[in-house]
Amino acid sequence: MFSPLDKLLVNPTRxxxxxxxxxxxxxxxxxxxxxTETTQGNLSIQLKKLKESxxxxxxxxxxxxxxxxxxxxxxxxxxAFEDHFSNLKNYQDLKL
Amino acid sequence: xxxxxxxxxxxxxxxxxxENLKSSAPNFIFWGALIAILSLIHYGFPDFIQKTRYSALxxxxxxxxxxxxxTVIYNIKTRKQTGYETHIGRALKIIWGVFNVxxxxxxxxxxxxxxxxxxxxxxxxxxxxxxxxLLIRFKPISFGGVAVIACSVxxxxxxxxxxxLINGIAAFLGLFLPGLALYYSKSNx
Numbered sequence: 406m407f408s409p410l411d412k413l414l415v416n417p418t419r420x421x422x423x424x425x426x427x428x429x430x431x432x433x434x435x436x437x438x439x440x441t442e443t444t445q446g447n448l449s450i451q452l453k454k455l456k457e458s459x460x461x462x463x464x465x466x467x468x469x470x471x472x473x474x475x476x477x478x479x480x481x482x483x484x485a486f487e488d489h490f491s492n493l494k495n496y497q498d499l500k501l
Numbered sequence: 502x503x504x505x506x507x508x509x510x511x512x513x514x515x516x517x518x519x520e521n522l523k524s525s526a527p528n529f530i531f532w533g534a535l536i537a538i539l540s541l542i543h544y545g546f547p548d549f550i551q552k553t554r555y556s557a558l559x560x561x562x563x564x565x566x567x568x569x570x571x572t573v574i575y576n577i578k579t580r581k582q583t584g585y586e587t588h589i590g591r592a593l594k595i596i597w598g599v600f601n602v603x604x605x606x607x608x609x610x611x612x613x614x615x616x617x618x619x620x621x622x623x624x625x626x627x628x629x630x631x632x633x634x635l636l637i638r639f640k641p642i643s644f645g646g647v648a649v650i651a652c653s654v655x656x657x658x659x660x661x662x663x664x665x666l667i668n669g670i671a672a673f674l675g676l677f678l679p680g681l682a683l684y685y686s687k688s689n690x
Contacts, residue, residue: 410504417502417510424514429585436584440517490511496504 410496411489413458418443418451423486426461426478434474452476460485520587522637524579526684528572528597529642533677535568540669562608569601589636596636600629619664623653623671630675641682649675 414420421441425432438448455461460482464475478486502510543550543560551557576594580586586594603625611618627650634643652671656664 415502415507417507420507420510421514424511425518425585428515428518429587430591432585439584440514490508493504493508493511497508 408488408492410492411485413454413460414485414489416451418447419455420489422448422451422455422476423460423478423482426476427483427486429477431464431475431477434476437476455482458485518585518587520589520637521583522589522593522639523683523686524583525576525593526680527575529676529680529683531572531680532568533672533675533680535564536672537669537677539564540665540672544663544665544669558612565604592636593633596629596632600625617664619668620653620656623649623656623668626671626675627651627653630679634679639679639683639686641679645675645679 414423418441422437425437425440434448434452437452438445441448441451443451452461452463456463458481459479461476461478464477466473466475539561543557550560604622607618607621607625610616611621627646627648630646630649631643632646634640634646649671652667652674656662656667
């Protein structure tokens, strides 16, 4: 029995964001922009969607008078990522 | 996206976000060199360092506190440049933060009890190094921790041994050399 893939994580940008955040404790907006190679606007939209789903938390602060955004993954996000990865492996094994 | 492409994307993304523990090597090198030099100067010029009742205390507290501030500034800058903090990086930050507080407490307690704190500080440092080495899976730091613990045991059982010399040797073996090994390490620590 195969579970359907998480629709939220099928999007490559969101998948990359969650993959990075699963490995680290917290991560800056600029690093995510660099890793995902996307625009600031698109990244903001994707982060907002992940936050609304409870997958990540976003922390806003100021550093040297500049706004700073950092993100971290939630327990819900880790569970979703693990399930998604497990499902991907199952689908891949089925094809092989 | 196909399933294979998604798995590849996850692998590539995770591989790009490396542990980057090499950036902590300058901390070990700096503290190893600083403590070894302070110990040797004190050993070589005891009359000058112990000129007044509190001069040795100021020497051993003021300079390391300045060192701590410099280390904190360096680590904050490194964190900003990297753009992320890993789970191991956070664990190490907590471990060494606790060590700094414990080190200050040990010095304060030793003043009130009029005792030499070197053996206690070395034992604590050795344990911290051993934990760090095991956590990041880097043997030179683990061995350094064992060497520092051995130095503290030597001081406890041989009180006639000069604690300044042992302190300098422990800093060199436990911090400086493993720090260099980490800095020049080719493996992806």
